[in-house]
Amino acid sequence: MTPGTGADAIVGALIRLGVRHAFGISGANIEDLWLGVQQRRPQITAVLSKHEHSAGTAADAYARLTGSLGVVMTTSGGGAMNLVPALAESRASRVPVLAIVGEPPADLQGRGAFQDTSRRGDVDAQAVFRAVSTFCVRPTTVQGLSCLVEEAGRTALGEKAPAVVLVAKNLQQASCEPGAPDAAVEPTAMCRSAPDPAAISAAALVLRQHPVVIVAGDEVSRTDAQAEVAHLATILDAQVAVTPDARDAFDNGDPRFAGVVGAMGHASAAAALAKAEVCLLIGTRLPLLARQDHEEMLLKRTLVSIARAAPFLSSPHTMHIGGDVVVNVRALVRELDGAARDEIAEARTGLTVAGEDIHEYGSAAILQVIERALPVDAVVLVDAGNTGAHAVHGIRAPRHGRWLLAMGMAGMGYTFGGAIGAAFATGKRVVVLAGDGAFFMHGLEIHTAVEHQLPITYVIFDNRAHGMCLVRERLLLGEESGSNRFRQARIGAGLAAMFPGLDATDCESLPELERAIRRAVGQPGPALVCARLSEVEVPPFASLRHAFAARAAATSGTLS
Numbered sequence: 196m197t198p199g200t201g202a203d204a205i206v207g208a209l210i211r212l213g214v215r216h217a218f219g220i221s222g223a224n225i226e227d228l229w230l231g232v233q234q235r236r237p238q239i240t241a242v243l244s245k246h247e248h249s250a251g252t253a254a255d256a257y258a259r260l261t262g263s264l265g266v267v268m269t270t271s272g273g274g275a276m277n278l279v280p281a282l283a284e285s286r287a288s289r290v291p292v293l294a295i296v297g298e299p300p301a302d303l304q305g306r307g308a309f310q311d312t313s314r315r316g317d318v319d320a321q322a323v324f325r326a327v328s329t330f331c332v333r334p335t336t337v338q339g340l341s342c343l344v345e346e347a348g349r350t351a352l353g354e355k356a357p358a359v360v361l362v363a364k365n366l367q368q369a370s371c372e373p374g375a376p377d378a379a380v381e382p383t384a385m386c387r388s389a390p391d392p393a394a395i396s397a398a399a400l401v402l403r404q405h406p407v408v409i410v411a412g413d414e415v416s417r418t419d420a421q422a423e424v425a426h427l428a429t430i431l432d433a434q435v436a437v438t439p440d441a442r443d444a445f446d447n448g449d450p451r452f453a454g455v456v457g458a459m460g461h462a463s464a465a466a467a468l469a470k471a472e473v474c475l476l477i478g479t480r481l482p483l484l485a486r487q488d489h490e491e492m493l494l495k496r497t498l499v500s501i502a503r504a505a506p507f508l509s510s511p512h513t514m515h516i517g518g519d520v521v522v523n524v525r526a527l528v529r530e531l532d533g534a535a536r537d538e539i540a541e542a543r544t545g546l547t548v549a550g551e552d553i554h555e556y557g558s559a560a561i562l563q564v565i566e567r568a569l570p571v572d573a574v575v576l577v578d579a580g581n582t583g584a585h586a587v588h589g590i591r592a593p594r595h596g597r598w599l600l601a602m603g604m605a606g607m608g609y610t611f612g613g614a615i616g617a618a619f620a621t622g623k624r625v626v627v628l629a630g631d632g633a634f635f636m637h638g639l640e641i642h643t644a645v646e647h648q649l650p651i652t653y654v655i656f657d658n659r660a661h662g663m664c665l666v667r668e669r670l671l672l673g674e675e676s677g678s679n680r681f682r683q684a685r686i687g688a689g690l691a692a693m694f695p696g697l698d699a700t701d702c703e704s705l706p707e708l709e710r711a712i713r714r715a716v717g718q719p720g721p722a723l724v725c726a727r728l729s730e731v732e733v734p735p736f737a738s739l740r741h742a743f744a745a746r747a748a749a750t751s752g753t754l755s
């Protein structure tokens with residue numbers, strides 16, 4: 196085998212890690228690696244993003260949907276700094292992403308090098324990335340580079356967190372011995388931890404004796420544990436509620452489905468929690484938006500938690516079983532399966548989608564149209580703001596599909612990069628639900644979907660405002676600053692003009708929107724539907740609904 200370069204060694208390591216797609220943007224200090232990746236197509240392909248944030252969220256969504264590593268490559272300076280918010284999301288949501296970030300040649304670092312974020316310049320990228328990763332290294336020699344990249348990838352997978360390797364340009368160009376043969380390692384095989392029998396028995400004992408409600412979180416979908424959770428629900432005769440980021444953790448059409456918990460959730464989920472004595476948390480730490488409005492009640496319940504990390508909330512009777520979610524749920528199923536069914540209390544109620552006034556052409560009605568058009572295996576990505584709250588509350592996850600909501604940082608615009616990663620990860624229909632504000636932030640990532648003709652349907656909820664902020668200031672601050680409203684734009688018409696061939700429409704009525712959605716979902720490639728709303732609605736967000744109800748002046752359910 197002929198000696199290669201450091202860049203070749205990195206690419207070899209990525210291939211051995213099982214990586215098929217790497218997202219990012221090239222630049223002077225990463226171009227050698229970028230070229231190295233492209234030379235190894237089709238084993239591995241570089242996907243050019245429009246912004247490093249979107250490259251990062253593409254890698255994040257790719258990892259969430261495949262259970263394997265998401266990879267992002269950026270140059271130093273602005274490219275590296277643009278990546279920070281995306282890695283913060285991955286860190287907070289425990290997603291394995293490997294970032295390879297270029298650095299200026301060592302001999303120029305600290306001497307006015309271009310885009311110098313090495314320790315020797317004024318900005319130290321390693322210090323920045325350490326805050327949003329659990330592994331961040333800056334190798335100084337090309338020897339061992341491929342092993343280091345493999346180690347970074349394995350650490351990301353093992354710790355479910357971002358890992359960053361900062362590689363100076365001279366190392367990417369340096370000659371080195373080839374690494375191990377590409378096919379020699381099975382990198383993404385995860386070693387599952389064994390269950391703790393004593394903890395499982397103790398949990399089973401509690402669950403057998405009292406009425407149980409299950410709250411399933413996003414670790415359930417990410418570890419493919421839906422079937423195990425459904426089985427457990429049957430054995431326990433329990434209702435199942437889901438967290439806002441985990442609508443795909445349990446069949447939304449199942450009679451046991453109790454809806455979504457938390458700020459954007461359903462009255463039926465609160466009722467299910469109220470009826471039960473034990474709350475079995477599976478695959479969630481119950482962050483604030485998932486427990487808001489239930490906290491007082493939960494503190495009076497026995498909490499049994501099965502998740503990688505302990506819940507943020509603990510009642511006086513909390514039992515946490517850490518480690519592998521699937522392994523522990525299976526062990527619990529085995530332990531409980533022999534239990535006499537009549538010892539298990541009845542704990543069922545019907546699902547109510549909490550009292551919504553459905554405006555003729557408002558978010559709730561539009562979401563119903565979208566729900567009817569969704570392919571059964573679609574991937575739904577939900578953005579921030581009013582639009583996100585409406586979607587969490589008002590649209591069922593497709594039965595065999597997936598649901599992504601980036602709750603770690605709740606950053607607007609996640610879905611635009613995320614959709615690119617989702618399309619490459621699954622090849623399925625991907626549907627983005629985002630506000631106009633989120634679109635203006637990162638929406639030009641649609642360019643990447645057009646370029647690769649990816650099967651992505653974008654639905655933009657255009658209320659000509661940062662709706663959530665507008666509602667918050669009107670209802671919670673009592674005064675509007677006047678800065679959260681926009682002039683009218685024509686997003687659909689604009690994109691249709693910008694990208695010839697892209698089916699992009701502005702809709703002003705439900706029948707028009709229904710036709711456009713059906714057409715968009717049927718396209719092999721991308722399409723966009725912009726729902727032009729006449730009003731900013733109060734979203735189904737508990738604190739805002741309470742504030743709205745308290746205001747006698749408001750009568751119509753909308754803020755105009």
Ligand SMILES: Cc1ncc(C[n+]2csc(CCOP(=O)(O)OP(=O)(O)O)c2C)c(N)n1
Nearest residue numbers: 580581582606607630631632633661662663
């Ligand atoms: C990156 C980022 N900046 C600011 C916020 C705070 N924020 C939450 S919702 C929102 C407005 C969202 O507006 P839009 O995307 O139009 O959705 P809408 O609320 O109108 O449905 C803002 C600014 C955020 N979540 N993320």
